[in-house]
Amino acid sequence: MSEGEKDNKDFEFIKEQVIERKGRKIKKWLLPLIMTVIMSILFGVIAAVTFVLTEPKLYKLLHKDEEAKTPIVFPTTDPNENKEVPTTTPKLSPTPKVEETTDHSEEQDDSKEQTSDNTDSDAPDDEKRDPIIVEQSIEADLDDFVNMYEKLRLVAYETNKSLVSVNSIINETDWFGNPVERTISTTGVIIGNNSKELLILVSLDRVKDTNRITIKFTDTVSIDATLLEYDTEINMAVLAISLTNIPISFLENLKVVKMGESYSISVGNPIIALGSPNGHPGSMELGIITSKGSSVTITDNKLDLFNTNIEDNKNSDGIVVNMNGEVIGFITHTLKEDINENLNTVIGVSKVKPIIERLANQQPLIYFGVETEDMTESAKREHDISNGIYVNEVRSNSPAFEAGVINGDIIIQVNDASVLNTNNFNNIISEYEPGEQIMVKIKRTSGNVEKEMDLPVVLREKVKK
Template identity: 30%
Template sequence: MENQYTYYKPEQDPQNQPNMGGGDMGRQGQHRKNGASKLIKTICLGLVFGLVASAAFQTSNMVAGKLLGKTSNTKQTETVSNTKLTTSSSSTVNSDIANIAKNTMPSVVSITNMSVQEVQSFFGGTQERQSESVGSGIIIGQNDSELLIVTNNHVVEGNDTLTVSFIDETSVEANVKGTDPNKDLAVVAVDLSKVGESTLDQIAVATMGDSSQIQVGETAIAIGNALGYGQSVTTGIISATGRELDGIDVKLIQTDAAINPGNSGGALLNAKGEVIGINTAKVATDSVEGMGYAIPISEAQETIENLMNQETKMKVDEKDRGYIGIQGVDVTEDTSKMYNMPTGVYVSEVSSGGGADKAGITKGCVITAINGTSVNDMEALQEQLQYYAKGETVTLTIRVPGNNGEYTENQVEVKLGSAGK
């Protein structure tokens, strides 16, 4: 089974995919003809039965009239031109889900990630291309100067710019507060001074629920920016709890509420309208339906609060960015299990005189975090480093191998240098 993260890229719009069912359409057409033929036969039999029944009914009425001494004059039915359908006097439908959606939508936002990616060109080389992907987020609080929004790490990773759109369709640029790739969580911040008064009046902070108390079979409501079209609502039930997916270091909630591309980072709610999960992924195969996943809010709470309280990250110009001074290799989950190593970045080479060398980092160490933000591969480490300038000091969490094959965790301060050092 293929696990598909549910952020959405417009160039992957499923409406633009070719129809691969041409052979089946021919057979379906034949079935339609056979079905239509049977339907016509059934209708004809119904008409015959109706005519016979009508004749019998009229005959019985005539006999009854003679026996009872009644007479009747045949009268043609007149068509009344002003006949109308009966309609309800109320235009409002009372629905618990409708009320929940109405109350929760102001706390859900759309997030647009503009990034630059390297793609293979027609001539075999690579070229940079601007890429856009969209996801969702949940307003979880604010501090003195910022509005704070939780989402998935995969919604914001690799971004050049992030844009948040609110319930009133106004949009504001956002910055990353903190990320945790292992749990696929991120918090982004919006400068309150850039949010208009009318928008502040319409948005709301979401109410968190207790995901540890949910039961299989209870109502689940998903809200998010499906396919980038804007907020939409789907409903279902909690299908299971404690599910595991590769690449996410937390046990997930499974639901059959539709989790579509663009729903990533959106809210999974209970019947009280409380957030019990952060939508993150779905199983995407032709043979599977209704298997979406969300990160339980109770298990994510400590991580989210840690990310909320980090310093907001502002990207540094590329020429000013700092470097640790290592060459690294990814330690994936498979590699970790095979060689009994922690996941992260394996230090394969240390640049002489660089920051890592001066800090005492040696070949064989595994870097697992930078300034409290976990990193599970070289890409994640490089993404974090783009927020720090040369000359700044960062704290690296490293795992140092011992003679018995066990790893010891240390915190090491590294002064960042220039490229190549």
């Protein structure tokens, strides 16, 4: 090894190393970091704005089948519209006429030939002989009586598939301050399936101001229900229960009740009361319609009432059906007459159906604010009008009150529609939405001279109490 190489080897450990300044190193990493943060924030803002704008449409698209609710509709027939009203109870067939069979076949043949000859001849009608019919009486026995009740039981059995047990749970405290639960049991009527929820009609006073509402299917299976809508005046509420929460085995045995008509009921018609007619849930009572023709006035409307011979008590509740299993009325206590408190009072189904339909579809009940009376023909002649309803009372602070309608006015027309009766008036105003203005033609009868006036009225939604 040469001397120069030896010197280089001795100094190999000495090497020059350039060290960057600390400030430059920080700047080198700080700029990309700042750019990354800015881009992240910008991306987040763009993503958030895009989500807010597109999420509702995407949700509706992805959940289109889940969100779509089928409207609940109760077909009805109003005799005021000159439509044919279907009979709500089957007519009893007369005793069948049976021709007595005999062995006199030759005589029957001769009789047929004579009848044929008389028909073909030009003899006058009074000379033609009527056929002789021999009636055979058939006596009913005990088996017929049992069969009749069996058929009634089958009608009740099918209708009971539309009834459910409703429990209202109220949290209270006992005398010692301990928390306890009180349960109120009643019967609900399945009135609709909107493809998302099962809708159940129940008496409002049985479910209002409770802590929890459940639908009881068995002793071990109960499902929570929500109070969807209600109307205090008619004491009816609609509950909703999600279809996804109902076990398939129970759902298959439930069906929507058949709504009938109460326009054509007659005194003496046989009926079946189901639900809790004697106070016990799941009970059944047989009876007849004992009276009809009475009515009760509520705000902007009027409902029909009828009575049965079924004994009533404070816990009575449920529905009344005809022999076809169609609902013709709802047992009521809040609209009950004082004439005979011991008999069931029933709200006729026909005029209350539109209200129930709006509750089931969560449509607002339109509020005008009057109690009215249908006018007789003599009253119309007296006031020189062809149609109209008489205002008995105007609710304070109501749309009618604010528009200047007073007691004694006669409502003749709403916009271009003539007012025929109270129910017709309710149907007319229900076509509008809360906040819309209508022009009401009235005839004022309180002054010395009767005069017609046009009053603008701004409708509102009926307030729940």
